Amino acid sequence: MSETDKAVKDLIKSEYKHGFVTEIESETFEPGLNESVIRRLSAKKKEPEWMLDWRLKAYKIWQEMQEPEWAHVNFPKIDYNEISYYSAPKSKEDGPKSLDEVDPELLKTYEKLGIPLHERARLAGVAVDAVFDSVSVTTTFKDKLTEAGVIFCPISEAVHKHPELIKKYLGTVVPQKDNFYAALNSAVFSDGSFVYIPKGVRCPLELSTYFRINEANTGQFERTLIVAEEGSHVSYLEGCTAPMRDENQLHAAVVELVTLDNAEIKYSTVQNWYPGDAEGKGGIYNFVTKRAACIGKNSKVSWTQVETGSAITWKYPSCVLRGEGSVGEFYSVALTNNLQQADTGTKMIHLGKNTKSTIIAKGISAGKSDSSYRGLVRFGPGAENARNYTQCDSLLIGDKCGAHTFPYIESKNNSAVIEHEATTSKVSDDQLFLCQQRGIDAEHAVSMIVNGFCKEVFKELPMEFAVEATKLLEVSLEGSVG
Amino acid sequence: MSSLNTLPFARRSETLPSSLSALQSATRDTLSALNMPDRRHEDWKYSAKKIGDLSTFDKALDGRASDISRPYNIDKKNALSIRLENGAIATSLDNLTLPEGLILKRFTHLNEEEIGRVIEAVGSESKKREFEQINLSSFDDGLYIEASRNSKIEQMLILEIVHNKGGVSLPRIFVNIRDNAELTVIEEFHCTSSDTALCISHSDYLVAQNSQLNSLRMNLGFAEHKLIASSRAQLKRDARFNSDALCLGAQLGRHDLRVLLQEPGAECDLNGIVVTQANQHFDNHTCIEHIAPHCTSNENYRCIADGKSQIVFNGRIHIVPDAQKTLGTMNNNNLILSPTAEIDSKPELEIYADDVKCAHGTTIGQLDEEEIYYLKTRGLTDEQARQMLTLGFVLKVVRNAKVDEIADFWETILSNLLSFQD
Numbered sequence: 001m002s003e004t005d006k007a008v009k010d011l012i013k014s015e016y017k018h019g020f021v022t023e024i025e026s027e028t029f030e031p032g033l034n035e036s037v038i039r040r041l042s043a044k045k046k047e048p049e050w051m052l053d054w055r056l057k058a059y060k061i062w063q064e065m066q067e068p069e070w071a072h073v074n075f076p077k078i079d080y081n082e083i084s085y086y087s088a089p090k091s092k093e094d095g096p097k098s099l100d101e102v103d104p105e106l107l108k109t110y111e112k113l114g115i116p117l118h119e120r121a122r123l124a125g126v127a128v129d130a131v132f133d134s135v136s137v138t139t140t141f142k143d144k145l146t147e148a149g150v151i152f153c154p155i156s157e158a159v160h161k162h163p164e165l166i167k168k169y170l171g172t173v174v175p176q177k178d179n180f181y182a183a184l185n186s187a188v189f190s191d192g193s194f195v196y197i198p199k200g201v202r203c204p205l206e207l208s209t210y211f212r213i214n215e216a217n218t219g220q221f222e223r224t225l226i227v228a229e230e231g232s233h234v235s236y237l238e239g240c241t242a243p244m245r246d247e248n249q250l251h252a253a254v255v256e257l258v259t260l261d262n263a264e265i266k267y268s269t270v271q272n273w274y275p276g277d278a279e280g281k282g283g284i285y286n287f288v289t290k291r292a293a294c295i296g297k298n299s300k301v302s303w304t305q306v307e308t309g310s311a312i313t314w315k316y317p318s319c320v321l322r323g324e325g326s327v328g329e330f331y332s333v334a335l336t337n338n339l340q341q342a343d344t345g346t347k348m349i350h351l352g353k354n355t356k357s358t359i360i361a362k363g364i365s366a367g368k369s370d371s372s373y374r375g376l377v378r379f380g381p382g383a384e385n386a387r388n389y390t391q392c393d394s395l396l397i398g399d400k401c402g403a404h405t406f407p408y409i410e411s412k413n414n415s416a417v418i419e420h421e422a423t424t425s426k427v428s429d430d431q432l433f434l435c436q437q438r439g440i441d442a443e444h445a446v447s448m449i450v451n452g453f454c455k456e457v458f459k460e461l462p463m464e465f466a467v468e469a470t471k472l473l474e475v476s477l478e479g480s481v482g
Numbered sequence: 483m484s485s486l487n488t489l490p491f492a493r494r495s496e497t498l499p500s501s502l503s504a505l506q507s508a509t510r511d512t513l514s515a516l517n518m519p520d521r522r523h524e525d526w527k528y529s530a531k532k533i534g535d536l537s538t539f540d541k542a543l544d545g546r547a548s549d550i551s552r553p554y555n556i557d558k559k560n561a562l563s564i565r566l567e568n569g570a571i572a573t574s575l576d577n578l579t580l581p582e583g584l585i586l587k588r589f590t591h592l593n594e595e596e597i598g599r600v601i602e603a604v605g606s607e608s609k610k611r612e613f614e615q616i617n618l619s620s621f622d623d624g625l626y627i628e629a630s631r632n633s634k635i636e637q638m639l640i641l642e643i644v645h646n647k648g649g650v651s652l653p654r655i656f657v658n659i660r661d662n663a664e665l666t667v668i669e670e671f672h673c674t675s676s677d678t679a680l681c682i683s684h685s686d687y688l689v690a691q692n693s694q695l696n697s698l699r700m701n702l703g704f705a706e707h708k709l710i711a712s713s714r715a716q717l718k719r720d721a722r723f724n725s726d727a728l729c730l731g732a733q734l735g736r737h738d739l740r741v742l743l744q745e746p747g748a749e750c751d752l753n754g755i756v757v758t759q760a761n762q763h764f765d766n767h768t769c770i771e772h773i774a775p776h777c778t779s780n781e782n783y784r785c786i787a788d789g790k791s792q793i794v795f796n797g798r799i800h801i802v803p804d805a806q807k808t809l810g811t812m813n814n815n816n817l818i819l820s821p822t823a824e825i826d827s828k829p830e831l832e833i834y835a836d837d838v839k840c841a842h843g844t845t846i847g848q849l850d851e852e853e854i855y856y857l858k859t860r861g862l863t864d865e866q867a868r869q870m871l872t873l874g875f876v877l878k879v880v881r882n883a884k885v886d887e888i889a890d891f892w893e894t895i896l897s898n899l900l901s902f903q904d
Contacts, residue, residue: 070524379846381821381822394831394833396833396835396836396838397836398836399803399804399806399835399836399837400803401834401836402832402833402834403831403833404830404831404832404833405829405830405831405842406828406830407828407829407830407844408826408828409825409826409827409828409829409844409846410824410825410826410827411816411818411824411825411826411846412822412823412824413818413821414818414819414820414821414823414848415821415848416818416846416847417845417846417847417848418844418845418846418847419843419844419845419847420827420829420842420843420844420845421841421842421843421844422829422831422841422842422843423839423840423841424831424833424838424839424840424841425838425839425840426836426837426838
């Protein structure tokens with residue numbers, strides 16, 4: 001395998017391609033967290049009193065909570081007083097009204113990331129609510145969406161323009177006291193997206209937000225809320241890349257989805273944040289709470305995620321299947337390389353009759369990384385004729401990595417059916433040999449095999465993401481063969 | 483919360499040899515740092531609520547000879563019975579005619595070398611296990627079983643572990659299978675007490691190079707009582723450990739089974755059948771540690787919950803770095819018969835080596851309506867069809883038991899239990 005070894009050595013040296021920093025003046029709070037920081041943050045955003053109260057309540061809850069330690073990850077303790085809780089690009093009074101007014105540096109950043117703005121955006125049919133650090137700067141295709149009655153705006157704007165919707169839904173899926181990071185997020189959330197699809201509307205565009213962490217030492221606390229009214233449909237894309245940094249950056253986001261009768265939300269994520277270098281230095285901590293409440297009859301939520309980045313990924317996109325006949329889906333590829341750690345999976349809580357859920361989780365561990373699938377499938381007493389199918393497969397590349405599965409399966413209903421299967425294996429020498437024999441080098445062969453392994457998940461991704469995901473896997477796997 | 487060493491029954495034996503006595507004293511210190519598990523304790527998440535208040539329990543001593551008739555037929559030539567009552571050895575070991583190669587001793591009569599083995603087998607990781615520590619710190623006597631080198635012992639050893647008085651009993655078994663030896667040990671846990679009883683047992687199995695231990699266990703009469711058992715098997719090169727367990731409902735039933743595959747070529751096969759009814763509860767925690775390369779493990783547990791009962795299964799396969807060429811499979815199939823029963827399953831894989839093949843599968847469900855329909859078309863009533871299929875579901879595992887007489891006996895018990903005529 002000496003040839004492969006050489007290839008490995010070369011590739012190990014290849015560096016993170018999206019690692020660059022855009023130099024823009026930004027206004028940042030000094031590090032530290034206390035009540036006055038929250039008041040200032042809220043004042044900065046000119047939030048109404050009720051919003052401030054909501055944040056303060058969350059802060060009180062957070063202060064009483066313990067940081068959880070049960071995950072299969074190791075990291076030095078986070079000092080929450082060393083994080084700055086607000087960072088915004090210097091606003092030109094009221095912010096830009098059109099693309100021309102947007103800071104050219106910022107636009108360049110998007111360009112490097114390949115975000116389709118201008119014509120590219122129209123061609124790609126994507127509306128971008130670009131979040132640069134914490135404040136949403138620009139939203140495209142507003143007109144087309146407005147025409148359909150779809151609300152797609154920064155959540156800070158929605159607090160002012162649609163307070164009734166925010167009051168009604170914010171925190172209903174992930175309450176302030178849900179968990180340590182959700183409480184922190186509720187207290188200090190900076191911005192995020194708000195999407196409201198009215199009754200019977202099929203959103204004409206795939207909505208997309210690119211998050212990008214830019215300011216060193218700035219924890220980013222995004223809050224996303226998507227509400228799909230009766231009979232509506234929306235596909236939401238979330239993709240992330242981050243510049244190269246040496247200090248760990250905390251990202252504790254909260255995503256809440258609400259679906260009413262016959263509504264459907266498809267939520268896709270490609271996450272490629274800076275994973276740290278080969279020695280595990282730097283990298284993002286990605287501790288996210290994502291949950292969907294399928295309240296309505298026959299409603300459906302589908303989570304698709306491709307996780308290749310972050311030093312530590314710790315998240316469980318979940319579905320609470322309350323409505324009769326509601327459906328939850330979770331398709332995930334989690335790839336870890338070098339010293340990355342991932343503890344990810346899903347929770348499917350079946351409460352309503354005839355609810356169905358499918359979980360397909362693929363974990364790939366390479367280098368010295370650790371990846372864990374942790375899932376919960378719970379069938380309540382009322383979940384008559386509910387159904388779950390779970391498949392979690394792990395692929396090991398290299399003898400220093402770890403792959404783990406911790407599924408919790410709880411059933412309190414005798415008419416429910418649960419199937420769970422998991423396998424762990426490595427890329428087989430036979431497969432590799434066959435490919436190499438046909439003239440495909442080891443690196444490409446592994447990439448092909450891994451892509452084949454993940455096919456079931458990739459086919460659930462929207463077109464443009466599927467392409468990106470395949471490439472991402474290739475890039476992320478570089479240096480792992482041997 | 484008070485620590486475990488304040489429990490009235492947590493007190494050491496007066497009769498053990500000095501080195502074992504010293505071990506018990508040392509264990510008391512560990513015990514003082516442990517608390518009674520609650521639901522925040524991951525290993526007791528689903529079962530802690532069933533432990534209840536143990537502070538009123540004391541050791542059940544001097545329960546007088548209870549009458550246990552042999553629950554199944556087994557040819558006397560093929561089996562040797564030893565009675566343990568409330569943790570003490572009730573059968574006089576001196577007058578027994580033992581097959582060649584078999585050594586049976588009370589812990590109070592062990593020599594230093596044997597004590598050394600008993601102490602060594604305990605290991606440091608057991609310090610986290612509350613009930614194992616309680617047993618270790620407070621057992622009064624134990625049974626030492628050894629199969630000497632190159633002895634393939636045909637006669638089965640039946641251990642009647644009887645609890646016949648309210649209170650706590652702490653039986654402790656040590657099985658040492660030397661090189662190239664083979665032995666079958668049947669552990670029967672009986673409870674005949676009318677007052678609430680709690681049995682906290684522990685068994686250690688050492689299986690040396692190229693030897694085999696067949697372990698069968700069952701609990702009878704525990705429906706109103708509590709049984710918290712732990713077992714640990716340590717396997718050397720090319721050793722084989724077969725475990726078959728029939729777990730019947732108890733107020734609280736719990737078995738922690740740890741298998742350490744310490745040298746290449748070791749193999750274990752774990753089978754379990756769990757059936758609970760009414761308000762019963764049974765919790766199986768198994769852990770297979772693949773410490774050496776080229777080891778194989780198989781696990782197959784089938785559970786049926788009826789009434790308001792609850793069954794917990796937690797199976798863990800842990801493969802350490804460099805335990806390459808490991809094969810591990812785990813299967814857990816569950817059947818819920820009533821709308822109020824609950825089954826919680828957690829099949830875990832923790833893998834740190836890459837050249838391994840591991841798989842686990844879990845299902846929870848009910849009988850297939852099509853299968854029932856098929857049987858009904860052949861003239862069976864709905865009830866008969868359900869009974870047949872339910873029994874068939876567990877028989878797959880029952881018939882794997884290494885002793886035919888036991889498999890027959892289990893089949894009888896189960897067909898009575900699962901008959902739908904109340």
